[in-house]
Amino acid sequence: MQRRYLPLIVLSAWLTGCSAAATVPSTVSNDTGLPPPTRQVLANGMRLIVQEHRAADIVALYLFVAVGARDEGPTDLGFSHFQEHMVFKGTDTQGPGFVDRAVEGAGGRSDANTSFDYTFYSLVLPTSEASHGIQILADMAFRSKFDPVEMARERDVILEEARVEQDSPDTALTRGLNRLVFRDHPYGRSLLGSEATLKGATRERLLAYYRRHYVPDQMTLVVVGPVAPRHIEAAVQDTFGRIPAGGHRRAPLAAARPLTDGTRQDVERPEQQAYLALGWRAPSTSDPDGFAVDLLATILGGTESSRLAQTLRDRDQLVARITMDYNSLEAGGVVSIKAKLEAKDLDKVQRLILDEIARIQEHGVTEDERELALTTFEASHAFDTETAEGLAYAYGLAETTWTLEAELMYVKRLRQVTREQIQDAARRFLSRTDYARLAFVPARKSR
Amino acid sequence: MRRRPMAWSLAATLLLGLAVPAGAADAGAIARTRLANGFTVLVRPNPAAPVVAISLGIRMGTRWETPETAGISNFLQLMVVRDTASRSGTQIVQEAERLGGQIDAVADQDWSEISATALSRNWKAILELVADVALHPTLADSLADSIKEFVLRQIRNRGDQPYAVAVDALTQSLFGQHPYAWNPLGRGQSVERIDRTSLLAHYRRHYVPGGMVLAVSGRVRTPEVVAEAERLFGGMPVGRPPSATTATPPPVGATRLESEVPGAQAQILMGALAPPFIHPDYPATKVLSTVLGGGMAGRFFSELRDKQALAYSTRALYPSLTDTGYFVAQLGTAPENLARAEASLKKELERIREEPPSAEELRVAKAYLLGNLAMDRRTNARQAWYLATFELAGVGYEFLDRYTAAVGAVTAADVQRVARAYLKTMRESVARPPIR
Numbered sequence: 064m065q066r067r068y069l070p071l072i073v074l075s076a077w078l079t080g081c082s083a084a085a086t087v088p089s090t091v092s093n094d095t096g097l098p099p100p101t102r103q104v105l106a107n108g109m110r111l112i113v114q115e116h117r118a119a120d121i122v123a124l125y126l127f128v129a130v131g132a133r134d135e136g137p138t139d140l141g142f143s144h145f146q147e148h149m150v151f152k153g154t155d156t157q158g159p160g161f162v163d164r165a166v167e168g169a170g171g172r173s174d175a176n177t178s179f180d181y182t183f184y185s186l187v188l189p190t191s192e193a194s195h196g197i198q199i200l201a202d203m204a205f206r207s208k209f210d211p212v213e214m215a216r217e218r219d220v221i222l223e224e225a226r227v228e229q230d231s232p233d234t235a236l237t238r239g240l241n242r243l244v245f246r247d248h249p250y251g252r253s254l255l256g257s258e259a260t261l262k263g264a265t266r267e268r269l270l271a272y273y274r275r276h277y278v279p280d281q282m283t284l285v286v287v288g289p290v291a292p293r294h295i296e297a298a299v300q301d302t303f304g305r306i307p308a309g310g311h312r313r314a315p316l317a318a319a320r321p322l323t324d325g326t327r328q329d330v331e332r333p334e335q336q337a338y339l340a341l342g343w344r345a346p347s348t349s350d351p352d353g354f355a356v357d358l359l360a361t362i363l364g365g366t367e368s369s370r371l372a373q374t375l376r377d378r379d380q381l382v383a384r385i386t387m388d389y390n391s392l393e394a395g396g397v398v399s400i401k402a403k404l405e406a407k408d409l410d411k412v413q414r415l416i417l418d419e420i421a422r423i424q425e426h427g428v429t430e431d432e433r434e435l436a437l438t439t440f441e442a443s444h445a446f447d448t449e450t451a452e453g454l455a456y457a458y459g460l461a462e463t464t465w466t467l468e469a470e471l472m473y474v475k476r477l478r479q480v481t482r483e484q485i486q487d488a489a490r491r492f493l494s495r496t497d498y499a500r501l502a503f504v505p506a507r508k509s510r
Numbered sequence: 511m512r513r514r515p516m517a518w519s520l521a522a523t524l525l526l527g528l529a530v531p532a533g534a535a536d537a538g539a540i541a542r543t544r545l546a547n548g549f550t551v552l553v554r555p556n557p558a559a560p561v562v563a564i565s566l567g568i569r570m571g572t573r574w575e576t577p578e579t580a581g582i583s584n585f586l587q588l589m590v591v592r593d594t595a596s597r598s599g600t601q602i603v604q605e606a607e608r609l610g611g612q613i614d615a616v617a618d619q620d621w622s623e624i625s626a627t628a629l630s631r632n633w634k635a636i637l638e639l640v641a642d643v644a645l646h647p648t649l650a651d652s653l654a655d656s657i658k659e660f661v662l663r664q665i666r667n668r669g670d671q672p673y674a675v676a677v678d679a680l681t682q683s684l685f686g687q688h689p690y691a692w693n694p695l696g697r698g699q700s701v702e703r704i705d706r707t708s709l710l711a712h713y714r715r716h717y718v719p720g721g722m723v724l725a726v727s728g729r730v731r732t733p734e735v736v737a738e739a740e741r742l743f744g745g746m747p748v749g750r751p752p753s754a755t756t757a758t759p760p761p762v763g764a765t766r767l768e769s770e771v772p773g774a775q776a777q778i779l780m781g782a783l784a785p786p787f788i789h790p791d792y793p794a795t796k797v798l799s800t801v802l803g804g805g806m807a808g809r810f811f812s813e814l815r816d817k818q819a820l821a822y823s824t825r826a827l828y829p830s831l832t833d834t835g836y837f838v839a840q841l842g843t844a845p846e847n848l849a850r851a852e853a854s855l856k857k858e859l860e861r862i863r864e865e866p867p868s869a870e871e872l873r874v875a876k877a878y879l880l881g882n883l884a885m886d887r888r889t890n891a892r893q894a895w896y897l898a899t900f901e902l903a904g905v906g907y908e909f910l911d912r913y914t915a916a917v918g919a920v921t922a923a924d925v926q927r928v929a930r931a932y933l934k935t936m937r938e939s940v941a942r943p944p945i946r
Binding site: 118119121152159160163164166167168169170171172173187189215216217218219220221222223224225226227229230333334335336366367368372373377380383405435438439441442445446448449450 | 558559560561599600603604606607608610611612627628629656659660663664666667670671672771772773774775805806807811812815816817818819820821822823842843844870873874877878880881882884885888889890
């Protein structure tokens, strides 16, 4: 059910496993006719970003909270995600489902997602409901009840969610490769936690986690739609603005150690289709090398006419699909190549991928390829501006894990990347020996 | 990691069809032009973003197939975007990317489509590319061989997915010899038989101006687009598409099918035949489907997930089809919960026949249905798709305005009435892991 309108092109959601872009290729170009967004910091430290966007009478409200799997201790794995589920299950004054009834009853929809660096909640509503939506988000953020009976039920729902993920080879591949690339670093963890840690999540513990992290100074609200910034500000002051700062300072995260050897894992699965994933450690959000890696990944495997698609899919017909993604997080990133193929071709495909990497390391890319990659990013941004959600997500993510300013300058910065820098990035980041490989192979007893 | 259950990519697209119809377009006026050869052009100027989307709809799909030719429409669509007289498959996708967009071709039950997007400054070049794909495919033998291998693997891989297996068993049981019985991919045996001769014949029957609609939405000017469409498509010789396969679904009967598919979850589907989208009962049945499992405020989600914790994903699907349609209730659960979940889902399907929606349930369902349709119609790609497919179905894009008004008028009694009429006898299809 494709009901999400997040930026879809090129950089798929490696770490959240959904169809959201990771690093956000977006800038406000003159062609879109959009005014620049406003950004302000309330007295309690909460950040508010408002973008006027008059394409439709719809407003997108995105609340980003700076909490995710990286903030969890060994015994509270999965708490960020559990809490994301629980804030929909009632407040001191309202019962479970209050968000869904209010939002859907207004003709809108809601969503939420937990990743390593952040958690976000989104409401997309008719513009006349903007203030109501802000009130709902504030209730979720500060007044959730964490009723023990509801917690027990929702724990079972999350265990079902884990089974859904297990049954999806694409999701399982993404999660599995992530573990191999980041290993014992917090980014190598399971976002859902384990059955044991979920069972250990008592009301007291989850509530304490919520109160520590769900404070205005750890939040960003992004509002995009046909709205006046001053009206939005009034509604936010009236809700989020009344909550005192929490003073919680997020513990800095150590950089992940580089991969210094080849990690190889083959996993037997019931499907007859085989899957191959190769992963490398890559620049973090604040690392300027990320721009070159974005273009490199696009040229090598990020589009339908990329080098890997042309050779492995079109010419040799060895893969049904091949993609390449770069996802950057605050303390490190990951570049991955994933393919759907027949099990007998696994080694051959891996060899050919490494050959293509060698070719780009040795000979670099053409000007034509560089320009095509830039067009891809420019177009991706232009299509993002069709809906309010595309921009709201991009801004919230940037403010939380990067900077809004860098996000607004994104395409401009990409244009400054030279062919030499792209080639250099291929040499530095795509080692032909130090990478992780995960393969899904058909179980032997299967047909 | 998200609260909203994720998509079942292929299956969902096919099942949803027009899943979220309604809401009026607020951009420029839509212009309809019929060329002398019968080819239809719809243009919707929309200045909101510097982009353009094109949908070239063709009256072709499983509805015109037989058990012997099952899958040929999808096969043909895969062929046309991969080789033309002047461009290789790689050149086609690369050219679209150079224009800041993409191009694709798909087949569904009642329609097939060549879709493309681009930055609006490149509108003429992307339209020319769409025309090249539609009018000059080579349908070469060598390409047919590799497409056949690709499709046969996709069919094989469908057998590994619990949800897809359950859907295929259900539609087979509901539709029998009727072409909605099979997935657009077709079946192994029929796909094996497809060759250049049959593809060419299928292409010539269906790619005729009387059965084609070009819809363009974006930052474009109507007269320019119409003139260009005339130049590109006006020369096609006059032709009408064939009529659809006539077949009747088998009589209603309660069945329970069980398939074994390895996996962590069991998939439960309960389905019944339902009105096509041109039927007067369609709006009420759409509201019924939404009350049950349209959003997260629906009965399935609040009862089966929120209260009983039986599932992460549970929903109702009511694809919009032009011939007899169908309704499906879905729930995925741990194998040990199977019996309990089946009973609970069945109970909800019975309850709606006895207990009409409350005023509040009705209000929320209608708002959700219409609000989501309005949201879905914001992108040019969706706009072009709606324009082309409704025009092809013979109801015109104006259908959505009539539909929106009709949804507004649906009462709780209407919902109960259609529930009693269509959800009386359900067929069940369960895909579960083997019992050890």
